[in-house]
Amino acid sequence: MAISLTVNGKKRQVEGDPAKPLLWVLREDFDLVGTKFGCGAGLCGACTVHVDGQAVRSCQTLLGDVKGAAITTIEGAAATDVGKRIAASWIAQDVPQCGYCQAGQIMSATALLSQTPKPTDEDIDAAMMGNLCRCSTYVRIRAAIKAAAA
């Protein structure tokens, strides 16, 4: 079955099982491997993308559920003003350590700032709580979000 959706502003069509998680559609069918596989169970946030502006876990989102939706992945995240500020802030604070979780962190942070331009510590905790960082870069994640909001 052909399913159409928009990915990073481009119309795309994919022939595939509607039960295939969006994560694997992005990585395997669209060759967008910036979105990461960490747990496959909605527990780590490494696979976070935006679906119609909302941060979602793409490992828990089925292809069949995003028919016609607009998807933004890390590869397209810097297209918006907020995305640009987050990316610049992430580089300025040198947030990544191994870097593996960072695509997910950035997608969650971008969604947060788009909805809450001046987040408090509690807002940051609530929005970023689902994104694990095994390297524990949390000090800089918080600082980078604040710097991007300023």
Added chain:
Amino acid sequence: MSAANLSRRGFITASLIAGGGLLFDLAVPMALAADGSPVILNAFIRILPDNRVIIGAKNAEIGQGAKTMLPMLIAEELDVDWAQVSIEQTHADAKIFGGQSAGGSRTTPREWLPTRQAGAAARAMLVAAAAAQWGVAAGTLTTASGKVTDPKTGKSVPYAALAVAAAKLSPPDPATLTLKDPASFRIIGQSIGGVDTPAIVAGKPLFGIDFKLPNMLYAVLETCPAFGGTFKSANLDAVRALPGIAHVLTIKGDGTPESGFDGVAILAKSWWTANLARETLKVAWDDSAVTNFSTQGYAAQAATRAQGKADADITRTGDIDAAFASAGKVVTADYSYPFLAHATLEPQNCTALFKDGAIEIWAPTQNPESGRALVAKALNLPPEKIRINFTRIGGGFGRRLMNDYMVQAALVAAQVPGVPVKLLFTRADDMRRDFYRPAGWHGFRAALDKSGALTAFHDHFITFGKDGKPVRSAELSPGELPAGLLDNVLLEQSFLATNMPTGWLRAPGSNALAFVYQAFLDEVAAAAGKDLPTLMLELLSKTAQVSQGANRPPFVTARAKGVIEKALAMGGWANRKALPKGQGKGFAFYYSHAGYFAEVLEVAVADGVPKVKTVWVAGDVGSHIINPINALHQVQGSVIEGLGQALAGQVITQVAGAIEQANFDTHPLQRIPDTPTIHVDFVKTDYSPTGLGEPALPPVIPALVNAIHAATGKRIRSLPVTTEMLA
């Protein structure tokens, strides 16, 4: 092109590159191998016609920052601006590059001298070329920003313009090489962000999991849930019949976890398709020899063994029995901790292509050469038929010092010649096929004399082992402090049998031993009517050095005192009693991986839930902090990781030989709200710099439990900390 002896086996070549520019291949003897032969470091430096400089980064990058730090050392001595420099990852070959593993915080001490010498040698040849051109003595010329300048005439020439002349010169005699005076360092000591940071932020394909080849197949691998079980039979044809499945095949392990056990591999164009097929796969394993192992069983055995005689003496000094017989007070306590998984966020994976009797591998590995040896054995290939390429690594923590996934990918790829295969673990595979931090039990006794001085110390450490020897990462060093700091010490070990593969988890050994030793000594100090830092400073004042065995630097008590005093001042230790009820400060000191770390931690405990507010860290890793921003990040990460081991609920348990936990719900990590304020400061001492990936982790756990005791009066003697313990 020219080459000459740099010393016994070192050499330098400088050659022109097609299209212009100069390539330096600098082979510097960096150390002696176990057989006494010199280990050679090859550094590659390319100077392009536009005077940009490309430096080869030779080490595995797991987020520890080596890919940035080692080129910084070269760029410093080459005397170029960091802005001119680009970094290129090399492939893995110890014969060419010397040590490339990332483990044991050993990169910095190993590379500090030879890597700078490589940069200095290249600089010397460029200066010599300019001197010859201008007819002046090399010693009269200066360099900066990739240019040679004659201060007398004001003439200056970019390195790139010296390429042709430098390529014709004889390399310098190493005896004439002078390294920079540290006072003139321009790159070492500057904070430089990770070289891959912009690419990571842009979501570029850097990691092993991202690497793709045309016509690549993905593989998933089913293995026996109980470690060591062997393959009997499976419904392979039923799985082959599923849509989208390319191959279903079996691989044979050699019975060791290092090479991976028997498995059934399913290959498909899509990993998701291959993994889904596991629901259909039914395998019969012979696990009869390994199903009797369980966490409950270990605990019961440990309790029994604690009553009996130990298997092995590690350290026995003085007269332990007499010291306890004459003690004014004896303090005893039992401590324990669980198995832990590494849980790197990027699951284990490896890509392999077998073709024409050779194999090429793309692996996120911390230790490529051990992988090469295992693959050579498993495929019966000469090592030179194995090429290993590094990818960026989504977290190491010691997991990827093991190469089981590499061997397994190679075994699968060898059965489909010409077809590239990427083996990728699910999270459950990853958590259930780890090399775990071993659990341990410690029975402690300490003797105090009438004046409250510590006179004897005894640890009966029950751990896992075979034939009277500990398993990997269950060792106890004879120099484990307070051994060496008092007269009567008995450290001994007993060993339980297990089928669990064990391995090195960040600050191996130390991450557990710091907890039990420093928490128990906090109890001892309290029994003597003092605090732990006072006890530690007393013990440290007795001697200048404690040997840590051959080939390891001795423990220097003055360095320990330096960081302890610094941490106490930073953390306001003197005023700790002013904290309100339910809050407290704890202290711990630990020495590991040649690094000295003292930490003070403030915690608030409410309704049985500890919340860490602030951690003050003082560390001594020698004379220089090469890249301060990365140093800070390593310490932040170590502190939060240590807190996670104590507070997040991490524990790996085993039933009938198999692991129970499968994902982050049952083996959780710290999350952002758990992040304390972390203050870090370094005491610089006159010692060669050492590594920072690990030594800041161990002391945070005892600092935490000692703070919990200060806040609540409750002793935490086993991990993880639970609300029941604090109720």
